[in-house]
Amino acid sequence: MKLILIAAHDPNMVIGKNGELPWHYSEDLKFFKRTTMGYPILMGRVVFEELNEKPLPGRENVVLSRSKRYEQVKTFSSITDAIEYLKSNDKVFVIGGGKVYEQTIDLADELVITQIKKAHDGDTYMIDYRKDIGMEWEEVWREDHPEFAFVRYKRISKNQAP
Numbered sequence: 445m446k447l448i449l450i451a452a453h454d455p456n457m458v459i460g461k462n463g464e465l466p467w468h469y470s471e472d473l474k475f476f477k478r479t480t481m482g483y484p485i486l487m488g489r490v491v492f493e494e495l496n497e498k499p500l501p502g503r504e505n506v507v508l509s510r511s512k513r514y515e516q517v518k519t520f521s522s523i524t525d526a527i528e529y530l531k532s533n534d535k536v537f538v539i540g541g542g543k544v545y546e547q548t549i550d551l552a553d554e555l556v557i558t559q560i561k562k563a564h565d566g567d568t569y570m571i572d573y574r575k576d577i578g579m580e581w582e583e584v585w586r587e588d589h590p591e592f593a594f595v596r597y598k599r600i601s602k603n604q605a606p
């Protein structure tokens with residue numbers, strides 16, 4: 445199973461404000477939809493609340509929470525249990541938020557990132573993986589747009605080191 449983090453961040457690694465996205469770029473929402481469609485998505489309870497507790501269609505929605513259980517989605521109280529449940533899938537997308545990215549980035553095989561060019565106010569941040577580019581992460585694809593860039597990074601395999 446490939447674990448892929450998908451996230452959008454601004455130049456300061458801001459990803460959220462008041463439990464929501466700080467921006468609205470419809471092209472980015474479309475990119476998110478076509479990238480994740482058909483694959484399971486793993487998210488924190490705050491993100492699921494942001495979705496009004498309605499699963500995103502066409503994808504198995506899996507939620508992490510120690511305080512809540514939902515009838516409409518599988519809920520796990522640990523990342524290990526969620527990953528055990530999801531392990532037979534080819535790909536699983538971690539869709540946030542900050543707390544969940546923080547705990548899964550070391551397990552991730554790939555990062556699918558929207559780098560927003562303009563700085564925004566926020567209260568939730570993603571871990572800054574950019575310091576590890578060239579050591580842990582290799583850029584394998586980039587598509588530039590005026591307001592953001594879509595970028596994919598793959599984990600540099602340990603065997604690849606000289």
Ligand SMILES: NC(=O)c1ccc[n+]([C@@H]2O[C@H](COP(=O)([O-])OP(=O)(O)OC[C@H]3O[C@@H](n4cnc5c(N)ncnc54)[C@H](OP(=O)(O)O)[C@@H]3O)[C@@H](O)[C@H]2O)c1
Binds near residue numbers: 463542
């Ligand atoms: N820009 C982006 O790409 C992006 C993507 C997603 C989200 N966001 C933003 O990020 C913000 C939300 O992020 P957040 O960090 O506040 O919350 P979050 O990561 O969505 O959810 C945190 C909650 O998930 C549960 N959880 C986390 N780790 C767990 C574990 N190991 N085991 C069991 N449960 C676990 C806990 O729920 P309980 O408290 O119920 O135990 C925890 O309080 C929002 O502003 C959202 O818009 C941005």
